[in-house]
Amino acid sequence: MSVHEKGLANLVEIAKNGVACETKTLGNYLWDDLPDENKWADCVHCGMCLEACPTYQETGEEQHSPRGRVYLIKAVAEGKINVNEAFSKPVFDCLDCRACETACPADVQVGGLIEEARGQIRQAMPLKGFSGMISKTALKGVFPHQNRLNMLGGFMRFYQKSGVQTVVRKTGMLNVMPTHLKDMESVLPKVGKPVLGRYPEIVPAEGETKQRVGILTGCVMDVMFSDVNEATIRVLTHNGFEVGMPKQQGCCGALHIHAGDRETGKMLAKQNIEAFKDYDKVLVNAAGCGSALQEYHELFRNDPEMLPLAKEFSAKVEDVSKFLYDTDFKRPKAEVKTKITYHDACHLAHGQGVRFEPRQLLKEIPGVEMVELPDADRCCGSAGIYNLTHPEMAGALLDRKIDDIPENIEMISMGNPGCMLQIAMGVKKHGRSEKVVHTIQLLDWAYEKDKEEASKQVKS
Amino acid sequence: MIKDVRNLFGKKRQRQKPDAVVQKLMDIVGENEVLYLKEDLISYECDGYTMSKGMPKAVVFVKSTKQVTDVVKCLNKEETPYIARGAGTGLSGGATPLGGEVLISLVKMKKMLHLDLENRKAVVEPGFINLKLTQSISDKGYYYAPDPSSQYTCTIGGNVAENSGGAHCLKYGVTTNHILGLEIVLPSGEVIELGEEGVPDRPGYDLLGLLTGSEGTLGIVTKITVKVLKNPEGKKTVLAYFDEIDDASKAVSEIIAAGIIPAALEMMDSIAIEGVESAAYPVGHPRDIAAFLLIEVDGIAAGIEDQIDEILTVCKNNNVREVKVAKDEAERGLWWANRKMGFGAMGAISPDYLVQDGVIPRTRLPEVLTKIAEISKKYELRIANIFHAGDGNLHPLILYDASIPGESERASKAGSECLKACADVGGSITGEHGVGIEKSAEMRFIFSDEEIAAQTDIRAVFNPKNLLNPGKLFPQPGRCAEVKKELVKA
Ligand SMILES: Cc1cc2nc3c(=O)[nH]c(=O)nc-3n(C[C@H](O)[C@H](O)[C@H](O)COP(=O)(O)OP(=O)(O)OC[C@H]3O[C@@H](n4cnc5c(N)ncnc54)[C@H](O)[C@@H]3O)c2cc1C
Ligand code: SF4
Ligand code: SF4
Numbered sequence: 001m002s003v004h005e006k007g008l009a010n011l012v013e014i015a016k017n018g019v020a021c022e023t024k025t026l027g028n029y030l031w032d033d034l035p036d037e038n039k040w041a042d043c044v045h046c047g048m049c050l051e052a053c054p055t056y057q058e059t060g061e062e063q064h065s066p067r068g069r070v071y072l073i074k075a076v077a078e079g080k081i082n083v084n085e086a087f088s089k090p091v092f093d094c095l096d097c098r099a100c101e102t103a104c105p106a107d108v109q110v111g112g113l114i115e116e117a118r119g120q121i122r123q124a125m126p127l128k129g130f131s132g133m134i135s136k137t138a139l140k141g142v143f144p145h146q147n148r149l150n151m152l153g154g155f156m157r158f159y160q161k162s163g164v165q166t167v168v169r170k171t172g173m174l175n176v177m178p179t180h181l182k183d184m185e186s187v188l189p190k191v192g193k194p195v196l197g198r199y200p201e202i203v204p205a206e207g208e209t210k211q212r213v214g215i216l217t218g219c220v221m222d223v224m225f226s227d228v229n230e231a232t233i234r235v236l237t238h239n240g241f242e243v244g245m246p247k248q249q250g251c252c253g254a255l256h257i258h259a260g261d262r263e264t265g266k267m268l269a270k271q272n273i274e275a276f277k278d279y280d281k282v283l284v285n286a287a288g289c290g291s292a293l294q295e296y297h298e299l300f301r302n303d304p305e306m307l308p309l310a311k312e313f314s315a316k317v318e319d320v321s322k323f324l325y326d327t328d329f330k331r332p333k334a335e336v337k338t339k340i341t342y343h344d345a346c347h348l349a350h351g352q353g354v355r356f357e358p359r360q361l362l363k364e365i366p367g368v369e370m371v372e373l374p375d376a377d378r379c380c381g382s383a384g385i386y387n388l389t390h391p392e393m394a395g396a397l398l399d400r401k402i403d404d405i406p407e408n409i410e411m412i413s414m415g416n417p418g419c420m421l422q423i424a425m426g427v428k429k430h431g432r433s434e435k436v437v438h439t440i441q442l443l444d445w446a447y448e449k450d451k452e453e454a455s456k457q458v459k460s
Numbered sequence: 461m462i463k464d465v466r467n468l469f470g471k472k473r474q475r476q477k478p479d480a481v482v483q484k485l486m487d488i489v490g491e492n493e494v495l496y497l498k499e500d501l502i503s504y505e506c507d508g509y510t511m512s513k514g515m516p517k518a519v520v521f522v523k524s525t526k527q528v529t530d531v532v533k534c535l536n537k538e539e540t541p542y543i544a545r546g547a548g549t550g551l552s553g554g555a556t557p558l559g560g561e562v563l564i565s566l567v568k569m570k571k572m573l574h575l576d577l578e579n580r581k582a583v584v585e586p587g588f589i590n591l592k593l594t595q596s597i598s599d600k601g602y603y604y605a606p607d608p609s610s611q612y613t614c615t616i617g618g619n620v621a622e623n624s625g626g627a628h629c630l631k632y633g634v635t636t637n638h639i640l641g642l643e644i645v646l647p648s649g650e651v652i653e654l655g656e657e658g659v660p661d662r663p664g665y666d667l668l669g670l671l672t673g674s675e676g677t678l679g680i681v682t683k684i685t686v687k688v689l690k691n692p693e694g695k696k697t698v699l700a701y702f703d704e705i706d707d708a709s710k711a712v713s714e715i716i717a718a719g720i721i722p723a724a725l726e727m728m729d730s731i732a733i734e735g736v737e738s739a740a741y742p743v744g745h746p747r748d749i750a751a752f753l754l755i756e757v758d759g760i761a762a763g764i765e766d767q768i769d770e771i772l773t774v775c776k777n778n779n780v781r782e783v784k785v786a787k788d789e790a791e792r793g794l795w796w797a798n799r800k801m802g803f804g805a806m807g808a809i810s811p812d813y814l815v816q817d818g819v820i821p822r823t824r825l826p827e828v829l830t831k832i833a834e835i836s837k838k839y840e841l842r843i844a845n846i847f848h849a850g851d852g853n854l855h856p857l858i859l860y861d862a863s864i865p866g867e868s869e870r871a872s873k874a875g876s877e878c879l880k881a882c883a884d885v886g887g888s889i890t891g892e893h894g895v896g897i898e899k900s901a902e903m904r905f906i907f908s909d910e911e912i913a914a915q916t917d918i919r920a921v922f923n924p925k926n927l928l929n930p931g932k933l934f935p936q937p938g939r940c941a942e943v944k945k946e947l948v949k950a
Contacts, residue, residue: 041863044807045510047549050613051589060521060567060587061495062548068503075502086499103612105739106807 027077031123033262035116036301040074042108043067049110052103054379054397055093063090066100066110073117083124091117093393095386096258097379098291098350111351112298118260194222195229196245203233203243210240210327214279215320216272216293219251221286221417228417231444232285232320238447239329248275254292258384262299269296270306273313282313283320285440287416288384291351293317319348321415321439325357332446334453335367338410340442342370343401343423344377345416358415358439365446371406382422394422402426411435413442481538485520485562488530493568495519504563507548507555508610511814511868512897514557516543521568525643525651525682528564532680533649535562541927544680546587546618549610551815552896554622554675558931564680566617573683577602581640583685586617593686602688605632608892609800617681623673625892627724627799628756630850632689634892636672643683644671647928655685670918675894676929678922694761695723696768697792700753700775700783701746705729708751709825711778712849715755716822718774720767725850726754726799729829731809732844732857739805741797749781753849754799802846803857810842810859814871817893818882822852831881832856839874841867853891854882880905895933903935 026034049066050056056065063072069090075081091114100110196217213236217229236243253268273296276282284290294317300306342362348354355377363370381387381397401423405412412423412434424436478486482496495501496518505513517540522528535542542562545555557563570587577600582593590611593604607626608614614624620642625634632638641655655668671678702708708727715722728736729751737745745752753775757767768785775783786792806813820828829845836843836858844857856878860871875898879889883905890899903912916934919926 041811042807044804044813045506046508046804046807047547047610047613048801048804050547050549051591052612060565060570061500062503062519063495063500065503071503071505072499081499081502084499086497102740104807105741105801105804107740108807 027079028082029076029120030083031120033116033119033302035073035077035113035120037077039109039113039116040070040077042106043070043074043104044106045071046105048105049100049103049108052099054095054097054099054381055393058393058396064093066104066108069094069114070108070110073113076117076120083121085125088121088125091121092260093390095346095379095381095383095393095397097346097383099346099377099379102350102377112295115257115260115262115298118258119262120260122260122262194226195233196222196249197247199233199245201245201247203237203245205240205242206237208240209242211281212242212244212279213281213283213323214244214246214276216249216252216282216284216286216289217245218284218286218289218417221289225417225420225438228285228438228441231438231441232283235324235440235444235447236283236320239324239327244279246275246279250275252286252289252292254288255384257292257299266299266306269299269310272296273306273309276313276316280316281323282317283323284317285320285415285438286418287319287345287348287351287354288418290317290319291347294352319352319354319357319415321358321361322352322354324443325360329361329443330447332365332443332450334446334449336365336442336446336449337367339369339371339408340411340413341373341406341409342376342439343373343380343412343414343419345414345419346377346379346383348415349377354415358413361439361443362413365442368442371409373406373412374404380419380422380426382416382418384418387422398422398426399430402430402432405432405434409434411437411442413437413439415439481535481540481562482518484534484538485518485531488534489520489522489527493521493523504545504548505556507545507550507553509551509553509556509814509896509898510812510862511872512553512556514559514561516557516563517560519545519563519565521565523568525645528566528645528680528682529649529651531562531564532645532647536647536649536925536927539925539927541930543929544586544617544621544676546615546621547589547610547613549614550618550622550896551817551893552675552890552898554894554896554929554932555618556897558897561930566615566680566682569617569682570615572596577688580688580690581685582688583641583683584616586615586620586681586684588616588684590614590616590619593688597688598691601691603691604638604686605629605689606635606638609803611800616684616686620672620681620684621674621676622892622894625848625851625853627726627796627848629892630725630848631721631723631758636669638687639668639672639684640687641683641685642668642671642681644679644681646679647923647925651682652679653683673894675896675933677919677933679928692723692758692760694764695756695758695792696764697786697795698753698755698768698771698775698783699743699786699795700755701749701781702751702753703749703779703781705750705829706826707778707780708753709822709849711753711775711780712825713823714774714778715771716850718770720757720770722755722767722771722850723758724754724756725848727751727845727847727849728754728799728802729845729847731842731859732802732846735805735809735844735857736798736802738808739801741794741801743794743798745798746781754795799846803855806844806857806859811861811863812859812868812871813844814858814860814875815893816854816856816858816875816878817890817899818854818856818879818887819889819891820852820854820882820885820887822849824885824887825849825852825854828854828881828885828887832878835874835877835881838877839870841871841874843874843878848891851891852887876902897932900931900933900935903933 047067053065062068094114096111098111222229233243250268250271253265257265294314297310297314300310342359362368379397380401381394387394420436427434478496486494501516504516504519520531542564545563545565548555567587569585571585574583607628608624619635623635643653645651733745757764832843842859846855858871858874860867862868879902889902912934
């Protein structure tokens with residue numbers, strides 16, 4: 001019996017005898033992996049989160065606010081409403097940006113709750129027919145398999161594939177998508193070669209080895225932004241770290257978990273937990289992946305065997321900028337004369353609480369002038385694949401983000417590949433010229449300049 | 461067989477058709493601006509007060525005064541009751557339906573219409589967020605004074621309806637002291653302007669004062685002219701930890717008696733401290749103190765140091781354990797964030813809370829707190845206290861778990877007794893959160909039948925059919941009898 005059928009069988013049993021068979025249920029949640037009651041119990045309905053939420057700011061509708069979403073999710077558990085389309089919409093329209101979690105005085109884990117509810121929805125209403133097939137191909141058939149992803153070659157083709165999958169998922173969006181994909185295509189970075197497999201599994205430190213660290217090369221990051229991965233390796237080794245990239249690692253699973261496919265998410269989580277078992281530190285340069293890794297234990301809430309392993313793993317995961325700052329990174333000496341601003345990726349600022357460290361890395365590069373971006377931690381609309389599934393909302397948020405960029409800035413720095421692509425697209429669309437960079441890249445350039453100047457000195 | 465049940469949920473769900481009234485509303489505001497499906501309405505069942513819930517018939521989003529007028533006229537004709545709603549952060553159920561009302565949401569009317577700093581005023585639509593006003597003029601050196609702790613999300617329209625206060629209202633006054641003019645749609649559909657923008661402050665009745673704080677029962681506010689103030693030249697904030705509540709409250713009285721009017725003078729007791737320290741903005745307050753005072757003075761820079769010295773002396777004379785002045789804006793910001801998150805923070809130590817809003821003479825605090833401690837024991841529910849100590853506005857937060865049968869009822873009774881304790885020492889049942897559904901029965905603690913009838917007579921002048929926010933603010937004949945019985949028993 002598939003999980004979906006199990007839920008249906010439950011419903012039939014309830015209709016017949018008033019009790020469910022086999023799987024535990026909770027109100028109208030009838031499927032495996034039930035949402036966590038404690039998460040909504042924390043919510044006191046105060047509304048402090050409303051204005052932090054980009055979808056509430058745009059719509060003004062309570063059901064599209066964090067408080068409203070939590071209320072709906074609870075209402076299903078209380079049996080007041082069913083798992084159906086009207087419930088699914090607000091739950092899937094959430095950006096998963098976690099701004100509400102920063103705003104919430106009661107520490108309600110809205111993001112985790114939304115992911116759990118999506119898991120129920122996808123089991124109750126599996127994507128069927130053509131859309132289901134495409135979705136399976138992309139989320140199940142492509143992301144989890146690094147080699148297949150690589151085989152897809154250029155990122156453009158890759159993104160078109162994943163794009164197609166999401167286009168058809170929402171009917172009526174076909175006409176919107178092509179222009180959107182065209183916008184995206186136009187800013188695609190020159191596709192390099194993935195570092196995983198190309199680099200040795202262990203890259204030694206420059207000079208004395210301080211510590212061995214593992215890095216998640218990521219799927220999208222490694223295919224689209226392999227230069228960021230290369231920069232990350234150089235920066236870490238320059239700082240005295242031996243960098244390991246276990247070959248068995250895979251996609252972090254964030255996209256699957258956001259889409260409600262928790263089973264694939266769990267499979268990928270197990271794969272990564274195993275891959276990094278010999279490391280005590282796992283560094284990530286993609287905020288979205290970092291957040292997902294740090295929350296693996298949420299996936300195994302009801303799995304006593306995996307839970308401790310997942311908890312142990314999650315505790316090892318850290319954003320690379322925070323790690324470098326905390327380990328007293330080598331201060332670059334050469335000047336990189338540029339004026340920049342910094343965008344807080346949702347999953348770095350709200351998801352991991354990392355705001356100070358990347359800014360500090362940037363500010364400590366001589367010559368870098370940093371101008372704060374107003375509302376820097378408001379979502380740019382990228383939100384994983386949200387910009388593909390909800391182009392209108394994503395577009396509105398992107399426009400606001402671009403409008404906020406201060407005058408006379410040369411570069412916009414950030415710590416997440418999805419945001420890099422989205423903001424690059426916005427810059428282009430608005431006819432602006434700012435360069436979009438990863439925080440680590442700036443540091444890498446500074447070190448490179450240091451080395452150039454050192455070699456000049458040797459020569460002279 | 462499985463196939464048959466699939467229709468119960470998922471894609472095959474029949475889309476419920478809008479009824480005639482909903483259809484008419486759609487004709488006025490557009491199809492996408494009306495919610496009427498159960499799933500879309502359920503999150504509108506209550507506001508920040510979760511003890512009573514009711515399903516609205518529909519939610520209508522209006523974008524202009526004209527639309528409000530048309531919607532009101534339509535509902536009048538259909539004899540369908542309706543309620544104005546802002547952000548829904550109200551703490552007395554003001555925006556909560558009793559069942560079947562149409563909610564008129566004003567959150568999409570959120571523009572600033574006019575800013576006139578020379579004359580220190582701003583004109584905003586009712587859905588404008590309180591904090592946004594200060595944020596949008598702070599770079600020019602101005603701010604909007606009323607600062608309810610919910611200012612991150614509550615609307616100025618809601619503030620007018622509730623006559624909201626805030627931590628800094630001790631020195632600067634509550635919302636009504638900052639309203640210069642209002643545009644209001646009356647239940648007849650007529651639009652009136654009061655105050656500056658319309659009729660100037662003439663002899664005769666102070667209608668502006670009457671409308672402010674009327675809890676959305678006299679009309680729907682569609683435009684608001686507010687005062688904005690110049691930022692004070694200087695500002696200092698003090699945090700003082702006390703081992704005894706008595707000492708803390710004596711310090712409060714002595715500060716005021718010394719002729720100092722702090723901008724804010726706040727107190728929190730140990731359970732409240734446990735809450736805020738477990739929540740999003742912990743300061744590191746010692747857990748074993750009885751209470752802390754958060755005191756802020758502002759004004760002309762020259763006088764501030766002297767006032768701070770005097771405050772420190774008063775605290776020391778009253779056995780303060782530790783007292784400190786915020787060293788920079790970051791520290792001051794953290795102390796305030798910690799305080800302003802106080803209510804929400806209860807979520808970190810309790811599944812639900814009921815906040816009460818009594819007013820008492822400052823000097824009676826120790827005695828009222830003793831009474832509240834007794835109530836807490838009697839009902840076996842923990843009660844935290846957050847207190848706008850300067851103006852005697854006490855917020856007992858009754859912690860309970862709605863999922864345990866009987867606990868909500870116990871909490872509600874405990875809340876009512878706390879209000880009784882306040883009324884008994886010559887205080888009042890609400891300082892700033894309004895009466896709404898929650899405290900309508902308790903109005904009898906402070907008003908006689910005649911006094912209540914006089915007020916409902918005034919309501920009838922504005923709202924003759926009682927279609928606008930019915931059943932709020934004044935006791936329902938049925939319920940007050942019940943409460944009376946309970947109190948006689950108690
Ligand atoms: C965590 C928290 C802290 C709070 N702190 C404070 C505080 O420090 N001080 C304080 O005073 N209050 C406080 N409150 C209560 C609440 O925030 C205020 O009452 C606020 O003014 C309500 O604004 P709103 O936009 O949410 O209004 P809503 O809750 O939507 O509505 C409140 C009432 O106003 C009416 N109303 C709304 N808009 C209009 C309009 N345009 N025209 C006519 N009637 C209207 C409604 O019908 C209802 O009766 C707090 C609430 C919370 C949850
Ligand atoms: S995660 Fe973002 S979009 Fe979703 S409810 Fe929270 S603030 Fe809103
Ligand atoms: S999620 Fe947090 S901020 Fe939002 S209503 Fe619930 S407790 Fe308040």
